[in-house]
Amino acid sequence: MSSQMQSAAPSSVPSYLQADNLGPWGNYLRQVDRVAPYLGSLSRWLETLKRPKRILIVDVPIELDNGTVAHFEGYRVQHNVSRGPGKGGVRYHQDVTLSEVMALSAWMSVKNAAVNVPYGGAKGGIRVDPRTLSRGELERVTRRYTSEIGIIIGPNTDIPAPDVNTNEQIMAWMMDTYSMNQGQTATGVVTGKPIALGGSLGRREATGRGVFVVGSEAARRKGMSIEGARIAVQGFGNVGGIAARLFQEAGARVVAVQDHTGSLHKSSGIDSAALLEHVAKTGGVAGFAGADVLSNDEFWTIETDILIPAALENQITEKNAAKIRTKIIVEGANGPTTTAADDILHDKGILVIPDVVANAGGVTVSYFEWVQDFSSFFWTEAEINERLERVMREAFAAVWQVSSEQGVSMRTAAFIVACKRILMARELRGLYP
Numbered sequence: 323m324s325s326q327m328q329s330a331a332p333s334s335v336p337s338y339l340q341a342d343n344l345g346p347w348g349n350y351l352r353q354v355d356r357v358a359p360y361l362g363s364l365s366r367w368l369e370t371l372k373r374p375k376r377i378l379i380v381d382v383p384i385e386l387d388n389g390t391v392a393h394f395e396g397y398r399v400q401h402n403v404s405r406g407p408g409k410g411g412v413r414y415h416q417d418v419t420l421s422e423v424m425a426l427s428a429w430m431s432v433k434n435a436a437v438n439v440p441y442g443g444a445k446g447g448i449r450v451d452p453r454t455l456s457r458g459e460l461e462r463v464t465r466r467y468t469s470e471i472g473i474i475i476g477p478n479t480d481i482p483a484p485d486v487n488t489n490e491q492i493m494a495w496m497m498d499t500y501s502m503n504q505g506q507t508a509t510g511v512v513t514g515k516p517i518a519l520g521g522s523l524g525r526r527e528a529t530g531r532g533v534f535v536v537g538s539e540a541a542r543r544k545g546m547s548i549e550g551a552r553i554a555v556q557g558f559g560n561v562g563g564i565a566a567r568l569f570q571e572a573g574a575r576v577v578a579v580q581d582h583t584g585s586l587h588k589s590s591g592i593d594s595a596a597l598l599e600h601v602a603k604t605g606g607v608a609g610f611a612g613a614d615v616l617s618n619d620e621f622w623t624i625e626t627d628i629l630i631p632a633a634l635e636n637q638i639t640e641k642n643a644a645k646i647r648t649k650i651i652v653e654g655a656n657g658p659t660t661t662a663a664d665d666i667l668h669d670k671g672i673l674v675i676p677d678v679v680a681n682a683g684g685v686t687v688s689y690f691e692w693v694q695d696f697s698s699f700f701w702t703e704a705e706i707n708e709r710l711e712r713v714m715r716e717a718f719a720a721v722w723q724v725s726s727e728q729g730v731s732m733r734t735a736a737f738i739v740a741c742k743r744i745l746m747a748r749e750l751r752g753l754y755p
Contacts, residue, residue: 345419345421345422345425346421346422346424346425346426346635346636346657347421347422347424347425347428348421349425349635349636349657349660349661350424350425350428350429350657351372352661353661353733353734353737354368354371354372354737354741356734356737357734357737357738357741360728360730360734360738361738361741361742361745364741364742364745364746364749367745367748367749368745370402370404370744370745370748371402371428371431371741371744371745374399374400374401374402374424374427374428375400375401375402375403375442376399376400376474377397377399377400377420377424378397378398378399378471378473378474379395379396379397379420380395380396380397380398380467380470380471381393381394381395381396381470382394382395382396382448382463382466382467382470383466384459384462384463384466385462386459387456387458387459394448394449394450394463394467395448395449396446396447396448396449396467396470396471397418397420397423397445397446397447397448398412398423398444398445398446398471398474398475398480398482399420399423399424399426399427399444399445399446400427400442400443400444400474400480401424401427401428401430401431401442401443401444401445402428402431402442402443402744403442403444403479403480404442404744404747404748404751405434405435405440405441405442405743405744405747406434406439406440406441406442407441407442407476407477407478407479407480407481408427408430408441408442408443408444408475408479408480408481409430409434409439409441409442409443409444409480409481409483409685409688409689410426410427410430410443410444410445410446410482410483410485410685411426411445411446411482411483411484411485411486411488411514412445412446412447412448412467412482412483412484412485412488412492412496413426413445413446413447413448413485413486413487413488414447414448414450414451414452414463414486414487414488414492415447415449415450415451415486415487416449416450416451417449418447418448418449418450419449422447422635423445423446423447424445425635425657426445426447426635426656426657427443427444427445428443429443429656429657429677429678430442430443430444430445430685431443431740431744432678432736432737432740432741432744433677433678433679433681433682433685433740434682434685434740435739435740435741435743435744436678436679436682436717436721436736436739436740437679437682437685437686437713437714437717438713438716438717438743439685439686439689439713440689441481441685441689444480444481444482445485446467446471446482447485448463448467450463452487460492461495464492464495464496464499465495465496465498465499468495468496468499468500469499469503472499472500472503475500475511476500476508476511477508477510477511477692477695477696481510481511481512481513481688481692482496482511482512482513483512483513483514483684483685483688484514486634489514490514490515490516490521490526491516493512493513493514493515493516493521494515494516494519496511496512497509497511497512497515497519500512509695510692510695510696513525513688513689513691513692514684514688514691515691520691520694520695521691522687522688522690522691522694522700522701522706523700523701523702523703523706524687524690524703524706524707524710525684525687525688525691526560527560527564528683528684528686528687528688528706528710529560529561529564529654529681529683529684530560530561530562530563530564530565530567530568530632530654530683531564531565531568531683531707531710531711532680532681532682532683532684532686532710532714533561533564533565533630533632533652533654533680533681533683534564534565534568534569534572535683535710535711535714535715535718536652536675536679536680536714536715536717536718537565537569537628537630537650537652537675537680538572539714539715539718539719540628540650540652540673540675540718541627541628541650543722544649544650544673546627546649546650548569548572548573548574549572549573549574550573550574550575551569551573551574551575551627551628552574552575552577552625552626552627552628553566553569553570553574553575553576553577553626553627553628553629553630554576554577554578554579554580554621554624554626554628554629554630554648555576555578555579555580555629555630555632555654556579556580556581556621556629556630556631556632556633556637556655556658557580557581557631557632557633557634557654557655558579558581558597558598558601558606558607558632559581559601559632561632561654561655561681561684562579562581562630562632562633562654563594563597563598563601565630565632565652565654566579566594566597566630567594567595567598569594569628570591570593570594570595574627574628575589575590575591576591576592576594577589577591577592577624577626578592578616578621578624578626579592579597579607579613580607580616580618580621580633581601581606581607581633582606582633583605583606583607583608583609584606584607584608584615584616584618585607585615585616585617585618585620585621586607586610586613586614586615586616587613587614587615587616587620587621587624588612588613588614592610592612592613593612596610596612597610597612597613619642622638622642622645622646623645623646623647624647625647625648626647626648626649627648627649627650628648628649628650628651628652629646629648629650629651629652630651630652630653630654631651631653631654631655631658631659632654632655632658632681633655633658634655634658635655635656635657635658636657636658636660637655637658637659638651638658638659638660638663638667639660639662639663640660640662640663640666642663643659643662643663643666643667643670644666644670646667646670646672648672649672649673650672650673650674650675651667651672651673651674651675652675652680653674653675653676653677653680653681654677654680654681655677655681656677656681657677658677659674664731664733668731673732674731674732674733675718675732676732676733676736678733678736678737678740679714679717679718679721679732679736682714682717683710683714686710686713686714687706687710690706690709690710720739721735721736721739722735724738724739
């Protein structure tokens with residue numbers, strides 16, 4: 323009986339890895355399945371992409387300011403490290419789940435390979451609403467979480483970065499905690515740090531700038547001028563807000579904006595710089611005097627040239643995809659479009675630039691930061707932006723070429739490019755022992 327069990331084990335798939343286990347991970351698995359016919363002989367390694375290399379679930383207990391002890395659940399998932407150390411952000415959100423973190427780690431594998439930086443994919447998160455914590459409690463949560471995942475992170479193994487509700491300060495606490503446990507300063511353990519601690523110039527705006535670069539490239543390929551183009555943005559933080567500002571500076575009009583506080587519309591164009599100041603002061607777009615209020619559902623029906631979903635995953639679904647009236651969607655967020663919605667958008671003739679290319683500016687400059695930390699030699703912001711634009715344009719061109727040659731969507735093309743790179747590394751390295 324034991325030999326039968328052993329022979330059956332390799333083909334058995336845990337329920338939490340199955341596509342019909344609904345959630346972001348299932349969405350990722352369906353995306354991978356669409357790529358399988360294009361992998362040729364590398365398809366024998368396809369299962370590699372469907373199984374995270376390592377999943378760590380940790381308890382994060384802290385003492386609250388009132389003296390009570392609270393427990394939070396934390397995750398760090400390393401999806402694939404065939405091409406280099408794991409790389410991916412850490413998010414603090416009350417709705418964080420294992421399925422979400424697994425999917426995000428897998429998309430990081432694809433993203434890093436799509437832009438050809440020498441990283442694998444990883445992701446982390448804590449199920450907590452950081453708005454309910456004091457600064458001291460937030461620091462204690464961060465330091466305890468870092469200590470718990472310290473057994474699998476490191477400058478050469480897995481490098482966290484900011485994500486939803488995390489920032490430079492949290493990265494500074496993570497770096498310090500890891501360094502204290504190691505007995506030496508290790509600036510390269512995280513990216514997205516403050517400049518004073520080895521952070522990189524241009525990192526804060528990198529993701530939004532990357533969205534702008536590939537959005538501009540997509541418009542050029544479609545024969546569309548950015549001058550006068552109508553832009554709609556969901557999410558108005560470091561990604562959506564920066565992208566909106568850059569598009570406006572290039573002559574476009576930001577006609578609609580949505581975040582967790584509400585939706586705005588102004589056909590002649592919203593002042594992105596003024597709105598960014600308002601968001602910094604109030605925490606959201608609600609209450610901004612320079613635009614009309616929309617319902618959240620109406621936001622998706624506004625006619626635009628470029629739509630940028632830059633909030634959370636699963637925002638464009640089969641429920642609202644048919645209502646969308648735009649020419650190009652540039653995914654600033656991770657996983658904002660479901661597989662079913664992808665098909666609807668394709669049938670409508672809408673060009674979707676997938677997240678694994680569109681929002682890769684952040685991890686690209688994170689790579690630059692990591693390189694600078696190792697060399698202790700830092701580049702100017704102009705040099706960083708120039709290198710970032712070159713990487714993003716080359717990645718876009720490679721994916722566009724595969725999309726044109728194979729007659730597939732940009733998302734499938736991005737997965738073809740990335741998965742071939744990942745699986746080629748897996749094949750060349752072989753299996754040990």
